[in-house]
Amino acid sequence: MPDLHRPGDRTAAQRAADHAGIAGLADALVPALVARLSTANLGEVEIREGDWHVRVRRPAGAGPRRERPHRAALPIVALPGAAAHATTAQPPRPAGDAAGDPPGARQEMAVSPAVGMFRPGVPVGTRVRAGDRIATVDLLGIPIDVVSPIDGVVAEVYPQPGDGVEYGEEVAAVESAPPPAAGAGEG
Amino acid sequence: MVSRILIANRGEIALRILRACRTLGIEAVLAYSEADRSSLPALLADEAICIGPADAKRSYLSAPAIISAALVTGCDAVHPGYGFLSEDDAFAEAVRAHGLTFIGPSPEVLERFASKEEVRRRLAAHGLPTIPGSGLLGDEAHALEEAARVGYPVLVKPSAGGGGKGMRLARSARELAAFLPICRSEARAAFGDDALYLERWLEDNRHVEVQVAVDRYGHGVHLWERDCSIQRRHQKILEESPSPAMTAAGRRELAERAVKAVVAAGYENVGTLEFLVDADGNAYFIEINCRIQVEHPVTEMLTGIDLVATQIRIAAGEPLGFTQADVVPNGHAIEFRINAEDPAHEFRPGAGTIERLNAPGGPGVRFDSHAYTGYDVPPYYDSLLGKLVVWGPDRETAIARGKAALSELVIEGVITNIAIHRALLESEPFLEGRFTTNLLDRVGAAAFLTAAERA
Structure with missing residues (x-):
């Protein structure tokens, strides 16, 4: 799962538990939430469970055309206690701009450079650098690279293997990640 | 049998083809460039798929993009409309090689009729009077030589397409020399082929x-x-x-x-x-x-x-x-x-x-x-x-x-x-x-x- 936050006051074991929790929530809830968002014509859907909540918001200006239900929205998964910051509509903030706040996670879309058949490349959770190949689009047998727009972690891949994708279609979300171990403060 | 056509064009002709499909009970998918996302045919087609950026060379003139779009949208035929790739025999051949029907003449027929200069000779042999003209032009010196033989004024014409693109009327050698590079570049942009030939210009025709x-x-x-x-x-x-x-x-x-x-x-x-x-x-x-x-x-x-x-x-x-x-x-x-x-x-x-x-x-x-x-x-x-x-x-x-x-x-x-x-x-x-x-x-x-x- 995406390596979203590394609050310095949590132990390695707690962080592992956090990630497992996020992964579980995302797997269980996000597809259903996105489906509901797409069919109910809502702007935003939120579900709470204990300390955790998941909010899914339709990106501003996203049209309904050629949008498949599972890619009509950008899922945002937040840590407990950090919800207000992580899910506001404000633009991403630079990491560590306020003591104790988790860095704002920035998401950018990798788009298809061609019309063709989608072939997945790296799995979700893979750390990539800007320009790295995330997947390919098969254009009459010629694989064309879909590359990451930023340094980060592949958060989601929208098409299924073999799906047709059009030119410019958003096929994967990449979540910016701070450099590994920076500001971890653990011994 | 044709049951689902990819319309590889834009504007009013894309809409015209869509209407023909509707009356024939054929599904229509529109292949469009980023600049045509909000065009009427894109909104009305059974499905619309973006094939490239506004630049026609990477969208409406891209044979791989069009054929790929036809395949991923489950089409069994491609309608090229007019202009762009509509008379390109290599495109028609590629369409057929991917198991799709090209809505137009077969690649063999298109190839036989591809060179305007050659077609004039072919149809003259079948009894049509033709206008004096040149073969395909080589360099500037060759073009001037041919023009002198045909007789001024001459019309410079692209061999690969029509619609007035790449065409100029030259009344003298000096004009012809000036127009050649312009016509070549216009023909290349419009048809992906810069071959030119000359035709005697009839005044008041x-x-x-x-x-x-x-x-x-x-x-x-x-x-x-x-x-x-x-x-x-x-x-x-x-x-x-x-x-x-x-x-x-x-x-x-x-x-x-x-x-x-x-x-x-x-x-x-x-x-x-x-x-x-x-x-x-x-x-x-x-x-x-x-x-x-x-x-x-x-x-x-x-x-x-x-x-x-x-x-x-x-x-x-x-x-x-x-x-x-x-x-x-x-x-x-x-x-x-x-x-x-x-x-x-x-x-x-x-x-x-x-x-x-x-x-x-x-x-x-x-x-x-x-x-x-x-x-x-x-x-x-x-x-x-x-x-x-x-x-x-x-x-x-x-x-x-x-x-x-x-x-x-x-x-x-x-x-x-x-x-x-x-x-x-x-x-x-x-x-x-x-x-x-x-x-x-x-x-x-x-x-x-x-x-x-x-x-």
């Missing part, structure tokens, strides 16, 4: 073309002629049928010779043979267009035959289904090309948002357009916004209906050439049926506009 339809089994008919003499810079702006400049016997003879020659030469599907007609009524073959043409509605109004549906059925392998005796021309039809361009300023093209659009109506009035109120006219492609076609039982009635329809047609927000059409319908050369292809450029659009204002 008329442009008359014969529509034909030939099925795969060698059964061909003509659908009479269209007179396209009203042009500016070799681009047609108004077409009509019957030609007011030819006798009934002359028209019949030209049409019959044309269809006989193309059937003998092995042509297939719908096509148009273009002729220049001199002041004495002699017709010279200049080129064949192996595609549906912009002005095809003139013939549809006159004969009641749906040419795009005919084209699709022939490509699907069906027999023509009608004979020459079934093609009965009735009355008179006129088409006005409504372009986003300014007739008062050298027909400078415009772009922008259409603030208001009122389409005309009434008996015998047809308006084929992809434009709508709120539509953004992109600056990247040709300026055709739509075609107003009127029909009447005779030329006078057609002209009267044309005037009424043009006065109803309102397009605001983008400059258009509607004024020049109104002016043409008031001008003596048009009313008397003696317009020649050079008249508008020679006299100047401004003179027609001013005369119409005074009238």
Whole structure:
């Protein structure tokens, strides 16, 4: 799962538990939430469970055309206690701009450079650098690279293997990640 | 069998093909560039798929992108429309190699008719008089040599396509040398092929073309002629049928010779043979267009035959289904090309948002357009916004209906050439049926506009 936050006051074991929790929530809830968002014509859907909540918001200006239900929205998964910051509509903030706040996670879309058949490349959770190949689009047998727009972690891949994708279609979300171990403060 | 067609074109012709698909019960998928996302055909098609950026070389002229789009959307045929790849035999071959039907002539037929220069020789052998011209031009020295042999003035023409792109009239060696690089670059941009040839230019000629339809089994008919003499810079702006400049016997003879020659030469599907007609009524073959043409509605109004549906059925392998005796021309039809361009300023093209659009109506009035109120006219492609076609039982009635329809047609927000059409319908050369292809450029659009204002 995406390596979203590394609050310095949590132990390695707690962080592992956090990630497992996020992964579980995302797997269980996000597809259903996105489906509901797409069919109910809502702007935003939120579900709470204990300390955790998941909010899914339709990106501003996203049209309904050629949008498949599972890619009509950008899922945002937040840590407990950090919800207000992580899910506001404000633009991403630079990491560590306020003591104790988790860095704002920035998401950018990798788009298809061609019309063709989608072939997945790296799995979700893979750390990539800007320009790295995330997947390919098969254009009459010629694989064309879909590359990451930023340094980060592949958060989601929208098409299924073999799906047709059009030119410019958003096929994967990449979540910016701070450099590994920076500001971890653990011994 | 064709059940789902990818429309690989834009604008009004994409919409026209979509309408033919609907009437034939065929699904239609529109392949569009990023600049055409909000166009009417993109909104109305059963499915629409973005194939590339605004730059036509990477979208409407990209054979891999178009074929890939057809495959991922489950199409079994590709309709190329006009312009772009519509007469490209290599594209037609690639379409077929991927198991898709190309809506047009077979690749072999397209290849046989690809070189305009070669086709003139081929059809001359089948009895069509042709105009003196050159072979394909090599370097500048070769071009000048050929021009001297053909005789000035010469028309520089791209071998790969029409529509006035890459065409220039050169009256001297100096002009020819100056135009060659311009024509080459325009031809390359429009057709992906910069081969040029020369044709002797006849002063005061008329442009008359014969529509034909030939099925795969060698059964061909003509659908009479269209007179396209009203042009500016070799681009047609108004077409009509019957030609007011030819006798009934002359028209019949030209049409019959044309269809006989193309059937003998092995042509297939719908096509148009273009002729220049001199002041004495002699017709010279200049080129064949192996595609549906912009002005095809003139013939549809006159004969009641749906040419795009005919084209699709022939490509699907069906027999023509009608004979020459079934093609009965009735009355008179006129088409006005409504372009986003300014007739008062050298027909400078415009772009922008259409603030208001009122389409005309009434008996015998047809308006084929992809434009709508709120539509953004992109600056990247040709300026055709739509075609107003009127029909009447005779030329006078057609002209009267044309005037009424043009006065109803309102397009605001983008400059258009509607004024020049109104002016043409008031001008003596048009009313008397003696317009020649050079008249508008020679006299100047401004003179027609001013005369119409005074009238």
